[in-house]
Amino acid sequence: MHGQLVLILDEVHRLDKAKQDFLLPHLESNRLTLIGCTTSNPYHSINPAIRSRCHLFELFRLTAENIKDAIYRAIHDKEKGIGHLDIQVTEDALDHFAQSSNGDLRAALNGLELAAFSTPSDSSSTIHITLEVAEECMQKKSFTHDKDGDAHYDVLSAFQKSIRGSDVNASLHYLGRLIEAGDLDSIARRLVVIAYEDIGLANPQAGPRALTAVEAAERLGFPEARIPLAVAVTELALSPKSNSAYKALDAALSDIRKGKSGDIPAHLKDAHYKGAEALGRGIDYKYPHNYENAWVNQQYLPDSIKSKEYYEPKRTGKFEQALEQVYSKINKQKST
Numbered sequence: 001m002h003g004q005l006v007l008i009l010d011e012v013h014r015l016d017k018a019k020q021d022f023l024l025p026h027l028e029s030n031r032l033t034l035i036g037c038t039t040s041n042p043y044h045s046i047n048p049a050i051r052s053r054c055h056l057f058e059l060f061r062l063t064a065e066n067i068k069d070a071i072y073r074a075i076h077d078k079e080k081g082i083g084h085l086d087i088q089v090t091e092d093a094l095d096h097f098a099q100s101s102n103g104d105l106r107a108a109l110n111g112l113e114l115a116a117f118s119t120p121s122d123s124s125s126t127i128h129i130t131l132e133v134a135e136e137c138m139q140k141k142s143f144t145h146d147k148d149g150d151a152h153y154d155v156l157s158a159f160q161k162s163i164r165g166s167d168v169n170a171s172l173h174y175l176g177r178l179i180e181a182g183d184l185d186s187i188a189r190r191l192v193v194i195a196y197e198d199i200g201l202a203n204p205q206a207g208p209r210a211l212t213a214v215e216a217a218e219r220l221g222f223p224e225a226r227i228p229l230a231v232a233v234t235e236l237a238l239s240p241k242s243n244s245a246y247k248a249l250d251a252a253l254s255d256i257r258k259g260k261s262g263d264i265p266a267h268l269k270d271a272h273y274k275g276a277e278a279l280g281r282g283i284d285y286k287y288p289h290n291y292e293n294a295w296v297n298q299q300y301l302p303d304s305i306k307s308k309e310y311y312e313p314k315r316t317g318k319f320e321q322a323l324e325q326v327y328s329k330i331n332k333q334k335s336t
Contacts, residue, residue, distance in 0.1 A: 005032040012036030013045035020047040027053050061103025068098045070105055071112055082116050086126045093134035099182060100138045102222070111137040152183075156190055164198045168237040175233050179226055188214040191232055202242035202317030206235065240317035248311040255305065262302025297334055 007023075009015070015023075026032050027050065034054065042051055062070075071094060074081035093115075101108035115129045115137040122128065155177050162170035178187050195210035213232035217225035255261070271282025286296045299306055309331075313324035 006035065007032050008035045008037075010037045011039070013038040013040040013042075017047065020050055024049055024053075062105055063103070064095070064098040067101055067103075067105055067108045068094055071097055071108060074109055074112060082113065085116055086121070086124075087116055087129060088126055089129040090131060092131040093129050096131055096134040096138065100134075102182065107138075152181075152186070155181075156186060160190060160194055160198070163194050163233065163237045164241065166237055166241070168234055171233050171237040172230065175229060179222065179229070182222065184217060184222065184225060187229060188218065191229070191236065194236055197243060197246060198241050199236060199239045200242040200245050201320040201323060202240035202314065204319055206239050210236065242314045242316050242320050244312055244314050244320065251310040255308070260305055262304035264302060265299055267298070268300065295330065295333070 023032075023034065024047070027034055034050075036046070036054070038045060042056055071089075075083065075087050075089065077083045089112075097108045097111055101111070111134065112129075115133050116127060118137070119127050119129060119133055155174055159171065159174035159178065162174055175187065191210045191214055192207070195207040199206040210232050213228040216228040220228070266280050267283060267285040269276075269281040271277065271285075276282055286298050288294045288296050290296075301308060311327065313320055313327055315321050315324060
């Protein structure tokens with residue numbers, strides 16, 4: 001009966017090479033079907049010959065909502081769960097079971113079971129599982145942080161404003177709150193925004209480094225994710241600050257939305273088609289690379305706003321100070 005034997009091996013990476021080699025001929029002959037479970041990278045821990053004869057499926061941790069659904073089923077299932085008990089679980093307690101288990105359903109169900117059988121019932125034989133009970137059974141205190149509520153956005157707001165204000169201690173405090181809430185997605189998004197919105201041209205490398213830290217954190221997962229996040233937050237908080245680039249763009253967008261745009265100067269229009277010259281397109285355009293320092297004085301903005309200046313440099317970092325010098329020199333050459 002080829003292929004009728006199913007062998008399930010948990011933590012299959014713990015098998016040494018000799019035992020893995022022993023399985024190989026039986027897999028090749030289809031004598032058995034192997035289901036191996038591992039928390040290690042199979043490309044590092046499993047015999048390549050076995051790995052090449054298997055299909056790899058990556059499993060991801062459950063979300064808090066997934067765990068809450070399973071808890072609901074366990075509470076109401078009279079055969080496989082604890083539905084034979086009269087249990088009332090508060091919403092705070094459910095949230096705590098779901099969030100403090102960190103994606104591990106078994107841990108959440110163990111905590112629920114402990115709560116159900118260790119909590120005295122009232123006079124009507126009802127067992128009331130509150131947040132305090134859930135905290136005791138999960139051995140972890142709750143953290144008041146509702147991802148969909150005001151508290152969530154208050155923490156994010158304080159987080160960004162502390163970094164913007166260069167208070168590294170407050171920045172790390174609010175990072176800690178977000179980490180305790182397990183909210184890696186919000187941390188990642190906010191750090192990248194801060195790097196470009198608040199640090200900007202004052203430290204241009206802050207953006208790429210923040211993104212690298214975020215990618216490292218997402219790959220590591222908690223608790224190790226806190227390490228690159230701490231590095232990024234400390235750098236962002238203590239970096240010089242500048243919002244000049246996006247403020248300049250906002251000013252340009254404001255003019256555009258108010259109808260202050262005008263026609264593109266003819267010498268800047270596309271001239272890569274037959275007949276463009278007859279229409280006056282691209283004529284008299286001066287190619288900057290043909291001039292000293294790759295710059296030549298010519299008009300780029302439409303006539304109606306040709307003297308408009310959106311960018312206002314800040315002297316808060318060496319990089320933008322250098323940009324400000326170039327900007328000032330160009331503006332002086334334009335006026336001569």
